[in-house]
Every structure is written in C-alpha cells, then in structure tokens.
Amino acid sequence: MNPHAPEQFPSNAREALTDRTLRTALRSATDLFAQRRAAAIDAVPDWQQLREQARAIKAEVLDDLHGHVEKFAAAATAAGAAVHRAADAAAACAIVRQIAAANSAKRLVKSKSMATEEIHLNAALAADGAEPVETDLGEWIIQLAGETPSHIIVPAIHKTREAIGQLFVDKLGIPPSSDPQVLAAHARDRLRAHFAAADLGISGVNFGVAETGTILVLENEGNARMTTTLPKVHVAVMGIEKVIPRFADLAVFLKLLPRSGTGQHLTSYQSLLTGPDPVGGEGPRELHIVLLDNGRSKIAADPVMRQTLACIRCGACLNACPVYQSVGGHAYGSVYPGPIGAILSPQLHGGERAAKLPFASSLCGACKDVCPVKIDIPTLLLELRQRAMQPGKQSSWFERLGWRLWAWSMAGPRRYRLATAIARIGQKLPFVARIAPPLAAWRSSRELPKAAPRPFRSTFRSEP
Ligand code: SF4
Secondary structure (H helix, E strand, C coil): CCCCCHHHHHHHHHHHHCCHHHHHHHHHHHHHHHHHHHHHHHCCCCHHHHHHHHHHHHHHHHHCHHHHHHHHHHHHHHCCCEEEEECCHHHHHHHHHHHHHHCCCCCEEECCCHHHHHCCHHHHHHCCCCCCEECCHHHHHHHHHCCCCCCCCCCCCCCCHHHHHHHHHHHHCCCCCCCHHHHHHHHHHHHHHHHHHCCEEEECCCEEECCCCEEEEEECCCHHHHHHHCCCEEEEEEEHHHEECCHHHHHHHHHHHHHHHCCCCCCCEEEEECCCCCCCCCCCCEEEEEEECCCHHHHHCCCCHHHHHHCCCCCHHHHHCHHHHHHCCHHHCCCCCHHHHHHHHHHHHCCCCCCCHHHCCCCCCHHHHHCCCCCCHHHHHHHHHHHHCCCCCCCCHHHHHHHHHHHHHCCCHHHHHHHHHHHHHHCCCCHHHHHCHHHHHHHCCCCCCCCCCCCHHHHHHHCC
8 A cells, every 4th residue: 555645544544444454464463562562561560650750851851952952962073973953854865965975875774764754865865876775674675665664663564474475576586485584584685785885874863862972773673783883974863852861861761662662671772872983993984963853843842732752753652543553554644653643743744734634533542541751642632633623614514503502401400401302302313313414424433322211310210
C-alpha cells in the first residue's frame, strides 16, 4: 500500500480495513510488543516514579527549549562537532547536501531516523545522485519496496515475512524463503559492502545532552554504530526537542524507552558520541549535528500543545491504539502515524493538510496509559479537534439542534423525564433514525444506546 495524504485519512482507513493481510500482520506485531512491554515494566518497581521523573525532565527542557539547545550547541562545538541550525526541512536538506558535496560523498549509508524521514532527506539527496542506503533492516526492506515506514520504530511492521521473502526474490534474485534468519543473512551480506565503501554516514539522535554535547543513538542491529563510526564524515539530524539537560538524565530515559518500545530492558547498542575523532581511528573525522526546528519552536511556544515535544518516539502509543492496530501507519499519510502522529503531524504540517488526523481516535485513553513521558494525548486530540473547526461552522444545523435539545432537557427534572419518555417511544420507531440522514450515517457503524423500558424512579417507587 502506498502512502496517502493525511487529508485522505477516512478513505485511506476504509481501504486499509479491507486488507486482511495488513490487519493480521499489525495485530500480531502490536500484540507481541504490548505483551513484551507489560512483562518488561512489571520487573521495574518504580515505573510510575520513572515516568514522573521523565516528564519533569522534559518539562524543564520545554520551559526553556532554546536555552537548553544553545547549551547543547556550545558543548558539542567545544567537543569538536560542527553544529548547524535548520529552521525548516528545506534548510536541513540543503545543509546535508552541502556537507556531502564538500566531501565529494556519493556513497552514503543511513541509520533509522524519523527526523530525516520528516524532512524527506533521501529524496533531496537523490537529486544530487547520492541516495543513501538505509541500513536498518526494516528501513532497508521499505527502501527496496519503494514504500515509506508505517511505524516509528518498526518501519516494516505491515509486512509479513512471506511478503518480505517475495520482495527479496524480486529485488535481490535470491531463492525463495520466509525464514527470518535466512533473509537477515542476505541483508547483512549486501549491507556490509555498503558500510565498507561509504563516504558519509547519516543518523538521527535519540537524546542530545546539553551538559556535555553528547548525542546518543539507540539501536539493535549494530548498523547505526557502523553508520556513525566507519565513514569519515557523520551527519546527525536532531530535532531540537531531543535535548536533555544532564548526562545523568539518560539513566531515566534508558530505562523507559526500550521497555516501552520493544519490551527490551535495554537496546542491544547504545552509541554515545561526543565530538569527532580527529585522527579517524575509532570514529569519523568530522561530526556534523543538524539541529532541526521545522515547527518545533512554534509548538514549544504553545502552552497547551507544548507537551507534544516531550515524546521520545518509543512507539508504545501506536501499539496500544485500536485505530492504528486496525489501519496501520500508511493510512495516516504522514511520517508520524498513530496517536503521536495524530497530534504531532497537524502541528508540523499546519493548515488543513493533517486537520483530520486528530479525529482518527476513539479517545479510549490507551495511548496516555502507556506513554512513558505521560503525554496527555486524548486532551491534545480534543484541543486540536476544536482548533480544526472553523468559527461559525462548528457543526451542522442538525447537530446544533441536537445539542440545544439536549441542553434544554438537562435543565430540569421534568424536562429530563419528558425527554427520556420521548426517547423510549422514539426507539420503538426505527424509521426515525432512517429518515434523518445524519443519524442514519452515524448508526451505519454504531449501535444506538437503548433507553431503559421503565424509568429508574418509577421502578424504585414501586419496589417495596
Ligand atoms: S507519545 Fe508517548 S507513547 Fe507515543 S511515541 Fe511518544 S513517548 Fe512513546
């Protein structure tokens, strides 16, 4: 399934709902991650306290985002990194292209990074004939398939291993197999050659420490470590909200992020990079850090929506969301899918484009319950829904009439009794719902709650 535009979410979702293979793949993967997460957090007695600590650290950063970013930039520069600032996606892409051109870099490798997906870096580099090779297995599969990721930590979550086996047959000409070990071995063979030849490596950043100028990259396959150390030039694209004040704060986030995302106690690799290695012995000679704003300053200035930037991209809210579990990531038509995408994408895209995404939620609250940094996603969804409405066009005449009648009926006990009596009669007349088109549309996928056949008061009075 190809990505669609965010404004087409309703039709994208309808299409996704007819794809049984997609739903089976999503359900089994999200269930597995949810089980692993539950087991991993059970083993941490102070889990809720850790969540509070993480939230407090993020609140400290967001209270003075630019102060922390400046501190990080100064420390990273002092450690020898070149720090660049990008106001938007175009500026970030231009910076990376300039670095590649200055180093005559044509062979590029890249580790998984949502920030680079957000700015569509691969397409920008391809314009210079230098498309980077994705080295995370899931991202590589997606690149081979010509698709976009459908999950923020498991990019190929929508694909079954049979589908991946067929993709490898078609694209790599290998014998058919759906054995993950066999498929991973083929991928490893191909990717090693790219690592060995690469002039430039591109990564994202999980956390940037203001105190030391250190960046942390988390991963499980060793590909990010090779991407950030083998090529002579490393470019790290970091959303400015990834900054944290102190090195010691990592202890909190390292307990929360892997457990929330994949149910691991810790990712297999944690690469802490403080400046380059000028002699190129154990790291790149040049380290460039691109600090990406792209709408984040605006979000940070909004006292209600600011908490969106506390997200540590663990993916737990996607795995817990019944909407995501049913339609997958591509239906959102946005780099960031699921509950976090439904609040982040409208703020990053702005305007009408992603305005429908906050409505792609049942408001069940599962996302809030699992979020390791306690982002109140349901409240933010409601806020964005309200903001998406045009003044004066907030609802249809029928809806406004309904709310007026409801308000009238709730204004006194007699009115309430009259309204419930009418409801009891009305529900015996199914044509009432059929002749009112808005009700008919609403009822096509929902059951109307039934009024009790007898009011509680009269039952109560008649009981001895
Ligand atoms: S909103 Fe919370 S649960 Fe969702 S990806 Fe971000 S940190 Fe994880």
